[in-house]
Amino acid sequence: xxxHRPSALLRxxxxxxxxxxxxxxxxxxxxxxxxxxxxxxxQVRPLALSPSGKLLFATNTPDNRLxxxxxxxxxLQHLASIPVGLEPVAVAARSETEVxxxxxxxxxxxxxxFNPISGTGLVERTLLVGDEPRxxxxxGPGRRRAFITTAHRGQNSPIDPQLTTPGIGRADVWVFDALxxxxxxxxxxxxxxxxxxxxxxxxxxxxxxxxxxxxxxxSGNRTTVVMDALVPDGGQAAGGSPGPSENWQGIGAxxxxxxxxxxxxxxxxxxxxxxxxxxxxxxxxxxxxxxxxMGDPPAQLPGSQGFFQGxxxxxxxxxxxxxxxxxxxxxxxxxxxxxxxxxxVFAGTSVxxxxxxxxITVLDPATGGVLPRHLNKHIDYNTCCAQAPNGENARSLxxxxxxxxxxxxxxxxxxxxxxxxxGVLDTAALEADTFVPDAASHIAVSGGGxxxxxxxxxxRQLYVLTRFDNSISVIDTVARVERAHVAMHSPExxxxxxxxxxxxxxxxxxxxxxxxxxxxxxxxxxxxxxxDLGDPDGTVKDNPQPIAGVQDPTDPxxxxxxxxxxxxxxxxxxxxxxxTQSLRGMANQGAMHWRGDRTGGGDGAPAVQPDGGALDENxxxxxxxxxxxGLLGRDAExxxxxxxxFADFILQVTYPPNPIRNLDNSLTPDQAxxxxxxxxxxxxxxxxxxxxxxxxxxxxxxxxxSAPGFFGTDGRSSxxxxxxxxxxxxxxxxxxxxxxxxxxxxxxxxxxxxGPQGDQVRGFGFTHDGAFDTMFRFFSLAAFTQSDxxxxxxxxxxxxxxxxxxxxxxxxxxxxxxxPIVGQQITLTRDNAALAGPRLDLLRSRADxxxxxxxxxxxxxxxxxxxxxxxxxxFMASRQALPPIPEPLLRLLALSPTSPVxxxxxxxGSGERIGLDRDDDGHLDGDERDAGTDPxxxxxxx
Numbered sequence: 001x002x003x004h005r006p007s008a009l010l011r012x013x014x015x016x017x018x019x020x021x022x023x024x025x026x027x028x029x030x031x032x033x034x035x036x037x038x039x040x041x042x043q044v045r046p047l048a049l050s051p052s053g054k055l056l057f058a059t060n061t062p063d064n065r066l067x068x069x070x071x072x073x074x075x076l077q078h079l080a081s082i083p084v085g086l087e088p089v090a091v092a093a094r095s096e097t098e099v100x101x102x103x104x105x106x107x108x109x110x111x112x113x114f115n116p117i118s119g120t121g122l123v124e125r126t127l128l129v130g131d132e133p134r135x136x137x138x139x140g141p142g143r144r145r146a147f148i149t150t151a152h153r154g155q156n157s158p159i160d161p162q163l164t165t166p167g168i169g170r171a172d173v174w175v176f177d178a179l180x181x182x183x184x185x186x187x188x189x190x191x192x193x194x195x196x197x198x199x200x201x202x203x204x205x206x207x208x209x210x211x212x213x214x215x216x217x218x219s220g221n222r223t224t225v226v227m228d229a230l231v232p233d234g235g236q237a238a239g240g241s242p243g244p245s246e247n248w249q250g251i252g253a254x255x256x257x258x259x260x261x262x263x264x265x266x267x268x269x270x271x272x273x274x275x276x277x278x279x280x281x282x283x284x285x286x287x288x289x290x291x292x293x294m295g296d297p298p299a300q301l302p303g304s305q306g307f308f309q310g311x312x313x314x315x316x317x318x319x320x321x322x323x324x325x326x327x328x329x330x331x332x333x334x335x336x337x338x339x340x341x342x343x344x345v346f347a348g349t350s351v352x353x354x355x356x357x358x359x360i361t362v363l364d365p366a367t368g369g370v371l372p373r374h375l376n377k378h379i380d381y382n383t384c385c386a387q388a389p390n391g392e393n394a395r396s397l398x399x400x401x402x403x404x405x406x407x408x409x410x411x412x413x414x415x416x417x418x419x420x421x422x423g424v425l426d427t428a429a430l431e432a433d434t435f436v437p438d439a440a441s442h443i444a445v446s447g448g449g450x451x452x453x454x455x456x457x458x459x460r461q462l463y464v465l466t467r468f469d470n471s472i473s474v475i476d477t478v479a480r481v482e483r484a485h486v487a488m489h490s491p492e493x494x495x496x497x498x499x500x501x502x503x504x505x506x507x508x509x510x511x512x513x514x515x516x517x518x519x520x521x522x523x524x525x526x527x528x529x530x531x532d533l534g535d536p537d538g539t540v541k542d543n544p545q546p547i548a549g550v551q552d553p554t555d556p557x558x559x560x561x562x563x564x565x566x567x568x569x570x571x572x573x574x575x576x577x578x579x580t581q582s583l584r585g586m587a588n589q590g591a592m593h594w595r596g597d598r599t600g601g602g603d604g605a606p607a608v609q610p611d612g613g614a615l616d617e618n619x620x621x622x623x624x625x626x627x628x629x630g631l632l633g634r635d636a637e638x639x640x641x642x643x644x645x646f647a648d649f650i651l652q653v654t655y656p657p658n659p660i661r662n663l664d665n666s667l668t669p670d671q672a673x674x675x676x677x678x679x680x681x682x683x684x685x686x687x688x689x690x691x692x693x694x695x696x697x698x699x700x701x702x703x704x705x706s707a708p709g710f711f712g713t714d715g716r717s718s719x720x721x722x723x724x725x726x727x728x729x730x731x732x733x734x735x736x737x738x739x740x741x742x743x744x745x746x747x748x749x750x751x752x753x754x755g756p757q758g759d760q761v762r763g764f765g766f767t768h769d770g771a772f773d774t775m776f777r778f779f780s781l782a783a784f785t786q787s788d789x790x791x792x793x794x795x796x797x798x799x800x801x802x803x804x805x806x807x808x809x810x811x812x813x814x815x816x817x818x819x820p821i822v823g824q825q826i827t828l829t830r831d832n833a834a835l836a837g838p839r840l841d842l843l844r845s846r847a848d849x850x851x852x853x854x855x856x857x858x859x860x861x862x863x864x865x866x867x868x869x870x871x872x873x874x875f876m877a878s879r880q881a882l883p884p885i886p887e888p889l890l891r892l893l894a895l896s897p898t899s900p901v902x903x904x905x906x907x908x909g910s911g912e913r914i915g916l917d918r919d920d921d922g923h924l925d926g927d928e929r930d931a932g933t934d935p936x937x938x939x940x941x942x
Contacts, residue, residue: 353633499649590715853911
């Protein structure tokens with residue numbers, strides 16, 4: 001709320017500041033230009049009502065705030081905007097005054113105290129949890145226990161992630177007692193429950209609070225890949241890859257691996273052939289887990305009652321029917337067991353327009369039943385691709401997200417992120433699969449990209465958060481129309497707002513209305529699957545990629561050893577299985593796709609850094625326009641100006657900080673030893689190169705780029721051991737690919753981890769097709785191993801194995817665009833000064849070396865205060881009248897029970913906006929409040 005009585009606050013601050021003026025010798029630093037860092041975090045539970053229903057809480061993800069509204073008939077009244085952690089994605093209200101916010105990038109939970117009388121609030125405690133927390137619910141005795149999903153890793157977690165150990169669950173649920181948070185630095189959880197799946201996402205709770213359901217996120221669909229070395233050459237007739245073995249031009253395809261799926265008994269390919277001897281693990285596909293919230297401690301239920309299998313591939317959200325107790329899971333089911341993009345003329349098959357099916361799966365706890373329900377069963381996937389809009393498109397719901405169920409259990413509302421609509425379903429018809437998709441049962445929402453949804457039955461209203469414009473729609477559930485649309489302040493530049501739609505909007509991207517780029521590139525990342533998206537109707541194209549190394553792979557007089565006999569340097573349209581790559585961090589990394597076949601180098605311009613020819617990322621991304629008709633099933637490519645807007649948006653998405661590397665950016669002794677080898681003497685048999693010669697690591701490369709640095713690649717290609725020329729990949733996300741262990745013996749890989757490895761949580765691992773289960777196994781290739789021709793490779797025996805493990809450890813902690821400290825927080829209170837002091841020293845020390853902008857937030861006399869660290873132990877305040885504030889003064893403020901101080905390491909360049917000038921209009925927030933103008937409106941200022 002805007003205050004018009006600042007005098008008491010100013011007097012209080014000035015008295016303290018002047019009394020400590022001896023500490024304030026440093027001059028005020030010049031203000032740097034504010035910036036916004038785009039992470040594209042997926043919202044999970046962005047809306048919550050207070051128990052009375054009088055207050056609505058919303059996570060303002062791009063602005064790192066909790067917005068508070070008073071609920072009105074047909075509208076909302078904004079009350080407060082409370083700074084929390086970075087990228088808040090979920091919120092839950094425990095009372096009218098206590099609200100918990102999950103901060104995805106900060107690996108934290110903000111416990112917010114809100115005063116409904118003054119309309120103000122602040123963070124009173126910051127809980128530190130595992131990596132990338134996503135959701136929160138309250139359950140258990142008196143609903144006083146908070147359940148929070150995180151990845152099974154992260155610097156704040158006390159648990160060893162065991163990244164090199166087979167058969168480990170990669171999903172954690174942290175449980176806190178809200179009435180006894182513990183005296184530790186970041187709280188003391190009652191339990192951290194590890195679940196046997198990959199990273200988790202959504203939570204749901206039964207009406208009585210006794211059970212909590214936790215869902216995997218990238219759950220998979222029991223598909224994996226058979227390594228190309230284990231698939232016989234010669235095509236289908238020789239027992240190898242199913243046909244065709246050439247494209248329409250009659251040019252033979254490279255020999256590649258093969259995607260197989262477990263049918264309940266065997267690993268089978270599309271021809272029904274068994275590949276059990278070539279898969280050394282099993283995928284139980286445990287998707288949704290059942291937790292006893294009343295237990296001491298809370299834990300997963302034992303045996304088969306503790307999980308549901310086969311729910312879906314990508315699980316977005318869950319809701320519980322308050323009458324029947326059945327659980328609804330919004331999800332998509334991938335069709336990656338089928339091959340090829342394009343029209344499918346030559347091969348007779350294609351996944352064009354049929355990538356992921358949007359579904360709601362019904363779970364019945366009473367029977368253990370799992371009932372998938374395709375939301376778009378009206379689609380005729382045998383036909384494609386009519387111009388949109390069309391009747392089939394209008395009936396579709398794409399990328400289902402949050403859900404809400406009426407108190408009588410009869411009606412379910414679901415937000416469709418890819419359709420700009422809310423679907424309304426009769427639950428009985430949904431469960432019986434008798435519902436008929438009908439556009440008349442949909443509610444259109446303005447703004448676009450609905451994620452969160454919240455039902456307010458007493459007022460007959462539905463609240464919907466629209467991600468595209470960062471607003472909240474108020475829906476009349478009787479008339480089924482939007483009555484109000486309330487904007488939240490967003491720091492996102494116009495290029496982000498305009499371009500985001502092209503990632504998600506399936507009604508625009510596809511004729512059927514159910515496919516978009518986000519179907520596979522989930523929230524701009526990946527789906528943890530491999531796809532064979534070659535196009536037999538395509539033509540062979542020249543490859544303009546620059547090649548790393550000193551040898552020409554096409555020289556017949558001097559062929560390199562270990563070169564696949566079917567090797568081709570050209571881009572053959574039939575490329576074989578490739579894992580979905582992330583759209584994060586593509587700026588400054590060269591051509592795109594595993595082979596670099598999305599390239600701007602076709603014009604003959606030389607490939608030089610930065611942005612020359614094949615190394616021009618903008619030109620490369622524009623080449624993806626063909627995927628709209630060829631893969632998504634649109635009637636035509638999108639307009640050039642739309643494709644450019646898409647590129648302008650997506651090339652800003654960046655990787656989060658590495659969650660394995662120490663927060664002070666140091667390396668462990670093993671990681672350091674691995675780095676030494678990585679940069680060390682030549683260790684690759686026939687190139688006379690070290691690892692870094694190909695996998696370039698230079699955080700300062702191309703300093704004029706919008707995203708400087710090489711993090712495993714400078715855009716060149718390599719040709720070792722495979723049948724095609726591959727672009728050298730970056731190495732920033734190796735920790736995301738852990739969870740598949742087990743590989744049959746291969747002639748050119750040294751033995752290790754032999755025999756079947758049992759249950760695993762992922763079906764795809766490392767390299768282009770996900771066939772290598774571990775990086776250790778990749779480093780065991782014969783070409784990397786010490787020999788007479790390669791005297792400095794990995795030594796045989798235990799010493800070599802140790803060094804391989806050390807290089808693997810370094811890869812998990814690989815450098816990224818942002819330092820590990822970015823996003824990290826601590827709230828300093830009168831009760832934790834001794835524990836929080838070293839943590840604060842760490843944050844400040846990393847700010848001193850430029851790894852982050854250190855921001856501090858508190859409140860005094862119900863007035864929000866912001867500070868930005870400017871070096872020398874001094875903080876600039878959000879009021880022009882105040883001199884620089886010494887750090888001891890901020891620590892002193894935290895001793896007041898009403899003024900805890902939260903410190904946050906923000907991305908470099910964003911600290912001024914986050915700490916001092918929210919709307920970036922050049923007027924400090926405190927000065928705006930004193931003048932009665934709006935610090936969240938650049939058009940409103942003194």
